[in-house]
Amino acid sequence: MSAVTCVPEVLPKENASQRTWQRPFLKWAGGKYSLLPELDRLIPAGKRLIEPFVGGGSVFLNSDKHADFLLADVNPDLINLYQMLSVVPELVTHWARDFFDVLNNEGGFLACRDEFNSQHMAGPERAAAFLYLNRHCFNGLIRYNRGGQFNVGYGKYRAPYFPEKELKTFADMAHNCVFMNAGFRRTLLLAGEGDVVYCDPPYEPLPGTTGFTNYSAGGFSWDDQTALAECCVAAHQRGAKVVISNSTAPRVIELYEQHGFTLHHVSARRAISSKSSTRETATDIVAVL
Missing domain, CATH: 1.10.1020.10 (Adenine-specific Methyltransferase, Domain 2)
Known part of the structure; x- marks a missing residue:
């Protein structure tokens, strides 16, 4: 395995206010709107952006580095x-x-x-x-x-x-998009040279907590987290650049380190209930390969 560089400090936000970010039209648990300034610096340019967990679509909606998009999710209604x-x-x-x-x-x-x-x-x-x-x-x-x-x-x-x-903004972008009702394994098989992959899987719960991992009928298990990392490594070996968001659960950090990812810690605003007064700032991992 290659060496890993761990960057523990929170990324600076001095330029975040200079850009207006497009909000998605859906409400989405775990959506990445609040992390866009950090993600924009970490997701590289490429011809096509592939998202196996597209969710509410905050990332692709705000991408100006990619011409085409392959956007997948296991939720058929989405x-x-x-x-x-x-x-x-x-x-x-x-x-x-x-x-x-x-x-x-x-x-x-x-x-x-x-x-x-x-x-x-x-x-x-x-x-x-x-x-x-x-x-x-x-x-x-x-x-x-x-x-x-x-x-x-x-x-x-x-x-x-x-x-x-x-809705109009989304529809205007959609002609550059391919939408797939598929899991991450099938989606990542399509990634190769010139592609950039951004994965936002259900986060691994921190020790002593429970998390919402109902990605599919069977949930999103630790075996799935491991398989995702392995599929991303395979995509990277075919020429794709890979970025993954996840929690700072110790075994997540260990998993990504073992597979040669460079780790960045970023601050994330987390809604922990329906009340805006009970929102807190947490730390997420963004792993880059």
């Missing part, structure tokens, strides 16, 4: 929304606007959730319903039960924001 916005953005926006206008109460929310879970909606309508549920459900959580049904409760927001401007 990828359906992105695909529908890439081909019929006006229709999805129209459906979503109707949902926001008519169903802004608990009864409307539950009715939409039931219809969504019935699997009877066509692609554009289902995409709009997913957006509606995301912006109206409790804390913007995306969670399914064992039967594959969306089961997050109503958020009781007085006037949820309709992200029309953000």
Whole structure:
């Protein structure tokens, strides 16, 4: 294994205020909007950016270093929304606007959730319903039960924001994107020379804590963390540049060190409940290969 350089200090932020960052149109647990200044300095330029865990899309939406994008996630509803916005953005926006206008109460929310879970909606309508549920459900959580049904409760927001401007920005970028409903193993097999890979997997919980790792039906295990590191090394050996975000769990640091990554510690603003007053600053790892 090659030697690792550990950079323990928090990266400076002196230029962060000089750029306006594009917000995603979805609420997304673990989204990287607050880390964009640091990530922008660490993610290198390349022809294509590959994200196996695209989530809310903060990183690719703010990329000016890449011409094309391969964006993947295991959540089929997320990828359906992105695909529908890439081909019929006006229709999805129209459906979503109707949902926001008519169903802004608990009864409307539950009715939409039931219809969504019935699997009877066509692609554009289902995409709009997913957006509606995301912006109206409790804390913007995306969670399914064992039967594959969306089961997050109503958020009781007085006037949820309709992200029309953000939807248009996304749709304008989508012609440069390929969206895949796929796991990281399949996605990373497509990475090679000229590609830049950014991985934002479910974070490994710190010792003594529990974390949200429901990346898929079986969760995201330590074996998955190990497999991800190995897949990234293989992609690097094929010519790709790789960047991974994760927690500072000791075994994560050890894993990345063993595989030759350069580690950077960055500060991250973490929302630990639904109240803005209970947000804290934590330290994340950004590993570069």
